[in-house]
Amino acid sequence: MKYHLTLPLLTERNAPFQIAYPGSMYGRFTSTLITIVAFLFTGSLMAQNKSRSCPVVIAKQDRLFNLECDSTIRNIAYHKNSGKIDVRVISGNSFFIETDSIWGIRTKNNLLVRFVNGKAYQLNDTSGIIRYMVKTGKQRGYYFSTGINSEIYELNRSELQSHTDIETYKAFAQKSNIGRHEIYSAVSLTNNNIADRRVPGVGLELGYYLTEKFATGIGFSGTWAKSTDSFSYMGITPEVAMTTIGWLNRYEFVQTRTVRAGIDLVTGLAVSTLFDGSKKEWVKTRYGWRDRSIKLRESCYFLLDPGLSVTAKLFSLGTKETGVCLTGKTNYRILAGRPQFGSRGTFSGYSFAVGIAVYGFNREKL
Numbered sequence: 001m002k003y004h005l006t007l008p009l010l011t012e013r014n015a016p017f018q019i020a021y022p023g024s025m026y027g028r029f030t031s032t033l034i035t036i037v038a039f040l041f042t043g044s045l046m047a048q049n050k051s052r053s054c055p056v057v058i059a060k061q062d063r064l065f066n067l068e069c070d071s072t073i074r075n076i077a078y079h080k081n082s083g084k085i086d087v088r089v090i091s092g093n094s095f096f097i098e099t100d101s102i103w104g105i106r107t108k109n110n111l112l113v114r115f116v117n118g119k120a121y122q123l124n125d126t127s128g129i130i131r132y133m134v135k136t137g138k139q140r141g142y143y144f145s146t147g148i149n150s151e152i153y154e155l156n157r158s159e160l161q162s163h164t165d166i167e168t169y170k171a172f173a174q175k176s177n178i179g180r181h182e183i184y185s186a187v188s189l190t191n192n193n194i195a196d197r198r199v200p201g202v203g204l205e206l207g208y209y210l211t212e213k214f215a216t217g218i219g220f221s222g223t224w225a226k227s228t229d230s231f232s233y234m235g236i237t238p239e240v241a242m243t244t245i246g247w248l249n250r251y252e253f254v255q256t257r258t259v260r261a262g263i264d265l266v267t268g269l270a271v272s273t274l275f276d277g278s279k280k281e282w283v284k285t286r287y288g289w290r291d292r293s294i295k296l297r298e299s300c301y302f303l304l305d306p307g308l309s310v311t312a313k314l315f316s317l318g319t320k321e322t323g324v325c326l327t328g329k330t331n332y333r334i335l336a337g338r339p340q341f342g343s344r345g346t347f348s349g350y351s352f353a354v355g356i357a358v359y360g361f362n363r364e365k366l
Contacts, residue, residue: 056106057087057097076105083118103149116152129164129172131155157366173366181362182209186327188355192223193333194240195346199225203353205248213255219248219266219305221351226277231297231341237277239293242347244270244333246303258313264329266305273298274341297341307331311357322360329353 054069055076077086078099085097085105099115106112112123114132121132121143132143132152142155146163153159160169183206190201201223207215220243227238246268254261275293283292309329316323331351335344 054106054110055108057085057102058104058106058112059102075108077107078105078113078120080120114152121152129160129168156364160366169366176366180365182212182215182359183207183362184209184215184357184359186355186357188327188329188353190221190223190351190353192221192242192351193347193349194223194225194242195227195229195342197225197228199223201242203355205357207248207250213252213262215248215250215252215262217248218245219268220245229342229346231274233274233276233296235278236296239275239277241273241275242270243273244268244303244305246305250309260309260311260325262309264305264307264309264331266303266307266331268303268305270301270303270333270335270347271298272301272339272342272347299337299340299342301335301337301339301344301347304334304336305331305351306334311359313359317358317360321365322358325357325359327353327355327357 055073056068056070057073057076072089073087074090075088077088078084079086083099085099085102086094087097088094099118099120102115104112104114112126114121114123119134121134123130124133124142125131126148130145130148130150132145134141134143143152144155144160145152153163157173160172164172185207186203186205188203188205190203191198192201201221203219203221205217205219207217209215222244223240223242225240227240230236230238244266246266248264248266250262250264252260252262273295274297276296277293279294280291281294282289285292307329308331309327311325311327313323313325329352331353333348333351335348337344339346
């Protein structure tokens with residue numbers, strides 16, 4: 001009895017390669033080993049072929065989709081300051097090309113770049129409407145053209161409607177708006193329970209809507225106040241700090257043009273710190289050297305912070321899709337962990353917040 005193993009090898013005709021082994025443990029082991037080696041070899045060749053560098057000077061747009069490489073060129077670089085293209089050949093020499101003398105280039109990393117009026121536009125999409133990206137420092141600008149050799153316009157609703165027909169615009173807008181999501185940021189003043197006292201603090205939220213009603217992000221709050229409880233320490237002026245940072249999730253069950261209401265859940269880390277305000281130490285912080293009250297104890301907790309949030313729109317900012325809102329929320333802080341001073345209940349309880357939030361989208365609706 002024989003076992004037959006068929007392996008796909010990278011031959012010129014891509015023909016199957018068959019090996020027959022006797023039905024023994026040695027034969028099964030050998031066939032398994034060859035199978036693994038063949039797959040690793042095939043994957044290695046595919047990876048090498050995919051990452052193969054292929055710099056090309058594209059003199060005319062008709063060579064844009066020509067996959068043939070120029071074997072005489074080692075690398076191509078565009079120098080933005082001089083506005084020239086540096087071409088290095090295999091021999092080690094180099095020469096410069098003016099941007100207005102060619103259509104574009106394909107770089108060593110296989111990026112397509114088009115030059116128009118001395119400006120470099122990186123091609124992001126060539127299916128249908130041609131899309132480009134221009135990076136200036138950390139800023140990115142997006143552009144389009146209706147053809148490979150057509151004039152380039154800024155990518156926005158007005159320009160698209162002006163230079164495309166209705167059907168083309170609708171199809172492109174539908175495709176582009178798939179990854180369009182709402183984002184928000186909020187800054188608030190808080191009122192927290194610390195050692196059976198209500199003390200003020202600050203809060204910060206950053207959120208991203210994965211769906212129309214569900215948002216996820218990060219929440220931060222900080223409080224610093226003097227305390228009447230010395231926590232069994234004698235002869236000190238107690239000061240207490242409370243800091244929380246966590247993963248924020250929000251589901252909004254009410255959404256109108258002016259009002260939103262949602263259920264919040266923050267899970268993360270809470271840190272409470274006890275200081276002696278009567279004694280100071282000279283410490284280096286991220287903001288420089290300063291006097292700080294001496295730290296006595298510090299406790300870390302797991303934070304569970306469910307709550308309810310309400311937002312009312314005050315006015316639009318720039319566009320109707322971006323708005324400044326008044327926001328308010330109430331939470332009940334639950335802590336889990338071993339306290340180094342006080343108890344978990346010392347820092348648990350209700351908290352309230354009132355602040356300003358800005359809602360918008362990660363890009364304009366097309």
